Amino acid sequence: AQTVTQSQPEMSVQEAETVTLSCTYDTSESDYYLFWYKQPPSRQMILVIRQEAYKQQNATENRFSVNFQKAAKSFSLKISDSQLGDAAMYFCAHQNTMDSSYKLIFGSGTRLLVRP
Amino acid sequence: DGGITQSPKYLFRKEGQNVTLSCEQNLNHDAMYWYRQDPGQGLRLIYYSQIVNDFQKGDIAEGYSVSREKKESFPLTVTSAQKNPTAFYLCASNHLDNSGNTIYFGEGSWLTVV
Secondary structure, three states: OOEEEOOOOEEEEEOOOOEEEOOEEEOOOOOEEEEEEEEOOOOOOEEEEEEEOOOOOOOEEOOEEEEEEOOOOEEEEEEOOOOHHHOEEEEEEEEEOOOOOOOEEEOOOEEEEEEO | OOOEEEEOOEEEEOOOOOEEEEEEEOOOOOOEEEEEEOOOOOEEEEEEEEEOOEEEEOOOOOOEEEOOOEOOEOOEEEOOOOOOOOEEEEEEEEEEEOOEEEEEEOOOEEEEEO
8 A cells, every 4th residue: 555654744944945845655556646735724735746757857836846756755845935825734645546546645744834 | 617615614513413514526527535634634535436326435434424426516424423523524526637637625624523
């Protein structure tokens, strides 16, 4: 069974600085997707970024980028030029594309604090 | 606007009562999911459905039931058999496009046992 581990319960960053959130996962499959979701205090789950395992190039979305290390089963999220609005819970998730349900397996989350 | 609508936002349940959480989507998505989130924790899968009139148990299905009579709707019933139902519940649906697969979430429902 797939598992996702986020070892940092909480991280803090100064506004305008860069922060990296860690995620590791365990899977025996070769084809899968990885996601980072943001959950602000409103509790809405917002998709931040998605990475296909077959792509070697790391995904980027504006100030958000990932460092995908397939052999190490690592999928970290880098937030550049941090803003106050980035403060939220961040969840890493794995999706096995060989499973027709396409269900997501989530990590326990990292709370990001942004200091003004 | 297209999206996933959950209702009610807040729900209080007395001990021994069944309650039903509504989830409706107008995205024409085939698959729908129910997740539970406890404070300070990630999301855990309760049930999912890939097609009308079919659904499968997730990791924590005990004490819950679902139905999928229409493509747009996937209601979740929290039964009296669920011993610790107080939690935040999220409904989601699946969009499969040419570039991959993305799951979208509703705004969630808070359930509190009183």
